[in-house]
Amino acid sequence: MSEPHRFDRGHTDDLMTFLAASPTPYHAVANTAERLEKAGFKQVAETDAWDGSSGGKYVLRGGAIIAWYIPESAAAHTPYRIVGAHTDSPNLRVKPLPDAGAHGWRQVAVEIYGGPLMNSWLDRDLGLAGRLTLRDGSTRLVNVDRPLLRVPQLAIHLDRSVSSEGLKLDKQRHLQPVWGLSDTVRDGDLIAFLESESDLAAGEVTGWDLMVHSVEPPAYLGRDKELLAGPRMDNLLSVHAATAALAAVATGGAGLPYIPVLAAFDHEENGSQSDTGADGPLLGSVLERSVFARGGSYEDKARAFAGTVCLSSDTGHAVHPNYAERHDPTHHPRVNGGPILKVNVNNRYATDGSGRAVWAAACEKANVPFQSFVSNNSMPCGTTIGPITAARHGIKTVDIGVAILSMHSARELCGVDDPHLLANAMVAFLEG
Template sequence: MHSSAREHLSDFQAFIESSPSSYHAAAEVARQLEAAGFTRLDERQPWQRAHGGQFIVRDGAVIAWLVPDTVNQLTGFRIVGSHTDSPGFKLKPHPTSSTHGWQQAGVEVFGGPLLNSWLDRDLGLAGRLTTFDGQTHLVRTGAWLRIPQLAPHLDRSVNDNLHLDKQQHLHPVWAVDSDTDLQTMLCEQAGIDPDELAFCEVLTYATERPGLLGAHEQFFAAGRMDNLSSVHASLVALKDAALGDDIAVLAAFDHEEVGSSTRSGACGPILEDVLTRVAAGHDITGDGFRAMLARSTCISSDAGHAVHPNYAHMHDPGNRPVVNRGPLLKINANQRYATDAVGAALWKRACEAAEVPTQDFVSNNAVPCGSTIGPLTATRLGITVVDVGIPLLSMHSARELCGVDDPWYLSRALEAYWAGA
């Protein structure tokens, strides 16, 4: 592993540990941006002309931008899009229940987690609590929960035909012979009066620390790399960026795993709101703003799939990317990814400028292709978008696997893109 890749990976590990929920991820991005000299703006107030670095936080999303010294009729936006949320389980209202002496938590499946990977893991809770005065409070617990699997002695077919009913089989246990309410304990953890709690948005996360593995330490295992790998890579790149002529924009959306149709998701207006207001601060409005969008581009960065050696037949036979050989250029004929020829050329210029390898990913025709914020952004703004991301094994697992070099490669390529490659 290159020394810079090791340093990047160590920083990435700390970022993951600070980001057990999308709200924590947004807070951590904000903290690092402020430490780097960026100014936080309030969406509810008018904005002055943008100089240097600025950002906003909307719920679990962050939009940040870095303005060059000169903004004129040739300036465009260079956007890197990602998302802060990851699949898991979200607490239902009135989550506390008692069954046969056990206290369990009522949870709802969030996104598309690889369900069996969450069994028999130590789980914490993380998210935000809102009080009646409208204030939000981040909360995070240690290992409070576990979804226990049925022993094979009680189900001899479990290794042949595991079936998990989402309502019946995925209730975590968190106590025994207790009359304590789970939401009350969360309030105590957050330091608020339970009588003041109006609502909670809290999800599970696996508490096991990220770490290196492999005989030669070539692999890195952690939860939520889909898609904190891209959020972190873009954050590092933005802080280190030597700008070209365009305005650099980091767009870390929330709710990608559940369709993006929220006020902080890629289907919502958050990015367009920011771009409109930043341009207006430089007296670029109306037709001038539309021309500015036509000069703009976006790299949609979301984790992709490495070839699985035990299931190689599920991958395209001619395109089988491997970890540590560079981030993926993601391609789909039906535009589940937004990549086209112009965007692909843009990405390859960035990789060449950064001296970073890249690999192509395309789905097997018999396997449905997932999607990203890329097509949503292209549709909403009408700009050129290319889809990329680091290759993973076990995507949507409670613990995913990547190569140790690929997060660093991705960050370097994004930095080159923002520099004008």
């Protein structure tokens, strides 16, 4: 096997480009597919018959993408090495009847998706992006990436208690953005505007999946520019790293002992239960069809799954300098300290001792330091696609990621070195 590309800070520069170009899961998978195409991958349709030929392939479904590379030496029972991630982030999403307003203001009716830090969406210049469905059943991506909307905060003069008692937001009343002035609410205004933005005829759009995003671009931060501030790091940071790692492994893929896979799902932030979520059938269907396309049997599938390992890569919590007491006193992951191994004995993460050994071997091979994360016993622990993947498919799964601050904010913060360290560890893992 040829020596794969080793990522450096140029990877983080590229991450900034990817974040800015991916305001929605639909844009994220389109950009991922474009990058894989440049590495020689080809899209296969779920409605077509698949062949067992070698090379890179991928499936797109909504806001999810599954991509895999089959070495020429692969047998029907060859196990997989999977990196799993998710494409969605907490945000504000447009309701079915989007046109709203009051007291001379034109507004957009939005619903809360996932668990955002709601205050982080206040007083930001917001764009609007997503997927439009047309009368003929086709879809069109749209991205109005300029200041279009704003959720205005109430002036302190009208809420004197905010400084002493904290900001209290009602999800229904306080988070509806404004986007202009009007004495009347005109149904169809927002969609008509998006049709015009997309050079579509009036009335051509019959369905939509739209969400708002901050138009402030990612930026290096700090005296020495050792930090990166930007949107949707949870979890496009992992999607980007996994895409780069899979492309690198495929480029030098002769002699791979495993079939490397990228599985980037939608809807992790609200439970993963959808046809594009980790708790749906997509991954299992793709892996099973890949076995059968290579002439394999149910027995071959069982053998392949038994030898498969998945890295569930998602962001985690770096120790916060202002709230250190919220962290476990002996586990303080630091930014730029390398990716983290996430452990929870109640299976909120899927890592066990044998999984830790797999991860440690990959990091050692890549010469990448790693840290351990465990929650403070007095604090509830979040979860990931890891336990879902392990339980649904019977696949050994290890939860890892990059430590960040401001998770679920409209703008999150990480170290500039951790993204490329994560990508290098993923390369070593996928190589086996």
